[in-house]
Amino acid sequence: QIVESGGGLVQPGGSLRLSCVVSGATFSTYTMGWFRQAPGKKREFVSAIMGSGGGINYVDSVKGRFTISRDNGKNTVYLQMNNLKPEDTAVYYCAARLDSLSVFEYWGQGTQVTVSS
Numbered sequence: 001q002i003v004e005s006g007g008g009l010v011q012p013g014g015s016l017r018l019s020c021v022v023s024g025a026t027f028s029t030y031t032m033g034w035f036r037q038a039p040g041k042k043r044e045f046v047s048a049i050m051g052s053g054g055g056i057n058y059v060d061s062v063k064g065r066f067t068i069s070r071d072n073g074k075n076t077v078y079l080q081m082n083n084l085k086p087e088d089t090a091v092y093y094c095a096a097r098l099d100s101l102s103v104f105e106y107w108g109q110g111t112q113v114t115v116s117s
Contacts, residue, residue: 004094007111010084016113018079020094025075025106031055031099032070032077036090036113043093047079051099061087084115 006018020032033048047058047068056068067080077094092111095104 002094002096002106002108004092004108004111007092007113009114009116011117012085012115014084014115015080015082016084018081018092018094018111018113020077020079020108022075022077022096025096027075028052028072029099030096032068033095033097033104034068034077034079035093035095035104036088037093037110038087038090041090046092049077081113084113086115089113089115 001023002020004018004020006016008016010016028051031048031050034046035043036046037043045059046062047066049056049068049070053070058066065083070077090113092113094108096106097104
């Protein structure tokens with residue numbers, strides 16, 4: 001089971017931290033990813049981190065503003081989002097895949113992030 005939290009309404013330039021708790025799996029063997037889907041748009045990749053905490057990557061539009069991290073002792077992955085822009089408004093989804101696979105198999109229900117003044 002994957003459960004996201006931390007979304008909300010924030011002004012441009014503000015910050016939010018999303019959290020994603022995973023249960024029922026050996027968390028440290030899973031690559032965790034964050035995706036987002038804005039209204040009328042396809043879901044897009046945002047960031048991912050491997051089970052060891054390495055292999056971090058980001059979509060270009062969030063580099064330097066978002067930071068992904070994980071705490072394997074708490075089965076939790078985080079997405080720290082700073083300097084938020086209106087174009088970051090979307091439903092953010094947490095996803096998991098085994099490190100050895102290429103497709104994200106498990107998904108959360110999503111959390112809404114709205115950036116607006």
